[in-house]
Amino acid sequence: MSSMPNHIAIIGAGPAGLMAAEVLAEGGAAVTVYDAMPSPARKFLMAGRGGLNLTHSEELPAFLSRYREAAPFLEAAVRVFPPERLRAWCETLGEKTFVGSSGRVFPESFKASPLLRAWLRRLAAQGVRLELRHRWTGWDEQRRLQFETPTGSRVVAADAIVLALGGASWPRLGSDGAWTSILAARGVAIAPLRPANCGFSVGWSDLFRERFEGQPLKSIALSFSGRSVRGEAIITRHGIEGGAIYALSAELREAIASAGAATLLIALRPDLGTQELIARLKAPRGKQSFSNFLRKALQLSPVAIGLVQEAGKAAGLSPSSLPPEQLAALINGLPLKLNGTAGLARAISTAGGIARDELDADYMIKRLPGVFACGEMLDWEAPTGGYLLQASFATGVAAGGGVLRWVQR
Missing domain, CATH: 3.50.50.60 (FAD/NAD(P)-binding domain)
Incomplete structure (x- = not known):
């Protein structure tokens, strides 16, 4: 003693x-x-x-x-x-x-x-x-x-x-x-x-998860409950995490605790206004695949394009068939349903x-x-x-x- x-x-x-x-x-x-x-x-x-x-x-x-x-x-x-x-x-x-x-x-x-x-x-x-x-x-x-x-x-x-x-x-x-x-x-x-300052779970399709786990989403904007932040996020096997996600984690965590889920809005090209997006999407696609068209017209990364496809399917839509106005709205207002909060053991704080x-x-x-x-x-x-x-x-x-x-x- x-x-x-x-x-x-x-x-x-x-x-x-x-x-x-x-x-x-x-x-x-x-x-x-x-x-x-x-x-x-x-x-x-x-x-x-x-x-x-x-x-x-x-x-x-x-x-x-x-x-x-x-x-x-x-x-x-x-x-x-x-x-x-x-x-x-x-x-x-x-x-x-x-x-x-x-x-x-x-x-x-x-x-x-x-x-x-x-x-x-x-x-x-x-x-x-x-x-x-x-x-x-x-x-x-x-x-x-x-x-x-x-x-x-x-x-x-x-x-x-x-x-x-x-x-x-x-x-x-x-x-x-x-x-x-x-x-x-x-x-x-x-x-x-x-x-x-934690990640969140998302019900990814097997195809999306296997192809894009560990891939970063760069220069995006995330919005939830009247707040918007710019930054980066990372696709994980079970969901999404990263600096931009952490900035909204308190609001997202409380919404999930209250309602069981929260819908996060992602702008994949926040630096482009709606009219500029629509104008680029109205360009002739020719024989290009939908993915190649988005990559060249909007400089979207493969994971961003995959996310457009994933969100479209979740909403019962075929993004490649959408008119430019609706596709632009999806690209800069992509809804992502978060259905759970990562556990304490993996949280930053x-x-x-x-x-x-x-x-x-x-x-x-x-x-x-x-x-x-x-x-x-x-x-x-x-x-x-x-x-x-x-x-x-x-x-x-x-x-x-x-x-x-x-x-x-």
Whole structure:
């Protein structure tokens, strides 16, 4: 058992937990970070495999709006630790950042591992201890933390606790949502965990699935419930996913939960107006096949043409027989029925978590004095583009600062 003045236990060695540890160590606390996995920040490292998107460069009012109904809850934390502070913090670790063409911010190395290595070295130099293979199972009767370790059970006493256990997406990387039952048993309200930034299932025909699985739909526009986004998507064996899909995933998920299905509209050539589309489709087809005609007249990719055929058949239509006006409407208003949401295990992030009104302004759980929470285990969600990591870092800073103020009182 460990007990010492101002000993702070942080449970979860992801970005939020490690940021809280840094703030606390700088404030003079003795900090130990516990994590169930054999190494820290596994999901953070996975996020960096395709280029670590740390944050976004857009103006703060627009940035905050990406958090939707959770924006008022997160605003103070993000304003204290905004994107420019996150970029400056990266530079103190020797990792300069740059703004990509989409406004997203990346480290120049384009990787998570160099940043994490430098961060762990600094935390070690600040005296932060890291205890791995420690799975938190709750509290004992004396309010000591209980852990299961490879060598047996362990109890730890702490002056304050920061929970940074993540959501429940990609559970093999450490965040499995097991904490929900522990906190619920203590009376803490938990919004149900749901997949966010996720894919959706579609009833593809066997022919379409076998031919186009894994193929990208590029430069498209997606519309649902009055919102429209541009980007890319990917055909999967069971449906569709990708950046443009993720941007609408919250609305699509809720519609499917309510009605059992949702119809997404896809514009395959959003840069072409209706009249331009019709004019091109009125050009003589000659002896060309329908597919070749669409490829040459509209520069549609094979997967886009296949999608036109698939949507036409689903609606009982023969796209090749449609007049230009109807075909143009189909191409830039293609209805795609989504009949299910991909599971949590494959989602990029998690919606739901500790209800926002369970926390005070310092991110302390009101029902559990001295217990703070941060990161993805709180009830907020955001699209990809840097918003997820930014809020995780910012709430880690906020929780760390909150602990220092609480201990000092």
